[in-house]
Amino acid sequence: MSKLQVSKTKLSKPKISKPKVSKPSKPKHSSALLVSGVLYDVFLLNPLAHTFKILLTLDNPCADQELNFPEWIAGSYMLRDFSKNLHNLGAKQNNKNIPLTQLSKASWRVHCKSSAQLTIEYDIYAHDPSVRGAWLDDTRAFFNGTSLFFECAGFADKPHFVKLHKDPILPQLAPTTQDWSVFTSLKEVTISSTGWGLYSADTFEDLVDTPVLMSQAWHEEFEVGVGANAVKHRLVLNGAPPSFDGAKLLADTQLICKTIIDFWHSKSKPVIKNYLFIVNVVQDGYGGLEHKTSTVLQCKRSDLPSIHKSAQTDAYIGLLGLISHEYFHTWNVKRLRPTEFERYRFNVENYTEMLWFFEGFTSYYDDLLLRRAQLINDQSYLKIITKNIQQVLQTPGRRIQSVAQASYDAWIKYYKQDENTPNITVSYYTKGALIALCFDLKLRAHNSSLDAVMKELFKRFAGGPICESDFKTVLEDLSQRAWDKELLEWVHGVEDPPYAALLQNQGIKVEYSAEPLQQQLGMRTDDTKPGVHIKFVLSGGLAEQAGFVPGDEWIGVEVPHLDAPNKRSKLSKPASHHQKSSWRINKLDELSLFLGESKYFDALVCRDQKLLLLRVQFNMRLALANKKGISLCIKDASQAKRWLEGKE
Ligand SMILES: [Zn+2]
Secondary structure (H helix, E strand, O other): OOOEEOOOOOOOOOOOOOOOOOOOOOOOOOOOOOOOOEEEEEEEEEHHHOEEEEEEEEOOOOOOOEEEOOOOEOOEOOOOOHHHHEEEEEEEEOOEEEOEEEEEOOEEEEOOOOOOOEEEEEEEEOEOOOOOOEEEOOOEEEEOHHHHOOEEOOOOOOOEEEEEEOOOOOHHHHHHHOOOEEEEOOEEEEEOOOOOEEEEEOOHHHHHOOOEEEEOOEEEEEEEOOHHHOEEEEEEEEOOOOOEOHHHHHHHHHHHHHHHHHHHHOOOOOOOOEEEEEEEEEOOOOEEEEOOOEEEEEEEHHHOOEOOOOOOOHHHHHHHHHHHHHHHOOOEOOOEEEHHHOOOOOOOOOOOOOHHHHHHHHHHHHHHHHHHOOOOOHHHHHHHHHHHHHHHHOOHHHHOOOHHHHHHHHHOOHHHOOOOHHHHOOOOOHHHHHHHHHHHHHHHOOOOOHHHHHHHHHHHOOOOEEOHHHHHHHHHHHHOOOOHHHHHHHHOOOOOOOHHHHHHHOOEEEEEEOOOHHHHHOEEEOOOOOOEEEEEEOOOOHHHHHOOOOOOEEEEEEEEEEOOHHHOOOOOOOOOOEEEEEEEOOOHHHHHHHOOOOOOEEEEEEEOOEEEEEEEOOOHHHHHHOOOEEEEEEOOHHHHHHHHOOOO
């Protein structure tokens, strides 16, 4: 076990000095460093107009050099057309402008000679607050290389250099960036004490896998391990509120990193020497993107630990899960990776059937390792996996697509979700995590564990590309049994894996209860809007049978009363033995207040400004007796402990 160390760095205080006044100057590129490499000079052209200026220099271009702008960023499987933000593109050779021909939405041919230095100049609009893009305003500059840099044909494996220029080109904006520092895990070449200057990356892929933040951000450092095994970590938060409890987040992040490094390496030398967490804190937002030596996270201010509260909130546990998830990816997807991702192609979709392994198994371990780090207790952990199992079971699309198919279709399904998504696909995150749980528990019944399989894969394939048959081989070698049936049914089939029996064998009791009302009705509502707005109508459910469609606003219900005969009014029509009452509903849960013994009710919905009555065949008493919901609790503590505490 590695020893934990916390370096005693203090909050950096901004230095205050008078802004320098200088005349506007034309951007000048750095002197070209390497004859064979690529140099990008990055200027903060105008933070108020959210615009970077890039000068790209090739000392030895190809004749008719081709330039390709990336169309997606690794880890986020959707074509994003980053070149839409590119403008003012021009090229020069021997101090003369030379023509370019546009070949597609993201590629150009420069009509240059191979004998002289080539300079390409262009501007990038940067106003994407997500972890995937680029941002520039008067509070921070941030970019992923995929949003800023052309890939030069023939140069992908050459060294790439980036020079970060501190002062905006407009001198009146210089005070804006005066107290900013640079945070990146690019290799330092020549930099100032605040990190401005020249960096390098071995290849284009390394360059665009290393994001850069420039701002006056909260930052701290810690180490995990000692001596030659020590790994230096930096934690940087931009936008944290004054109530932020930095010491708590730092200590908890350190514990997560230690647990994950111990998981993969035990006492051996870790595969990383340095790691950087960049966290952008906003009012509303959530997400993370993994990189080889860093990650970029986005969270809400209310997710952060507060100096005014000692209790751990669910939102904070969610943030710790995100930190754990992205850090685990350092090994699982950034090093162990699908064979199809051995070399990324940034101008087309890169398909793989294995996201259930790389995202699903990472999702399994992100929470399990929080439990092993003792950041959450057994009850909290069982609550998290119960929620995950429910999410899978409540998705009709799990009967339509396997997780292998869902992985392949990520580009058009998971990343392009619409009102029908739950009906035709399944999340390779949630079902992938459920499959990981089932592999782990079944392996434990055969004297092994998924922990052992993951470590063996990393060792045997030198942390490099793997395919499904490699996973199968290691499974079989460690457990001395065949796994064809499980792979066929769980990964390539559409039946539910036998999670309940496997959990029970591991000392966990599975209890059954009524499902939530939404699930009973076969719908999902939009919680972000006041009132009851239908977001999804699940296939085969009561809502679909009644005629609900996504987008309906459910306003009220008409409920029949089954009156006793002697209480019936003499004025009642002879054929009618009941009366109706009508109710406005503001939340779906209010429905249980108004439903009596009837086998149906009528829903009043608004669709395209028209009011409609939809008959729903639903009986509350029968619904409550239908126990399809689950909850988990510890039955045999010593048996459960082996799994929960990671003993093989
Ligand atoms: Zn992930």
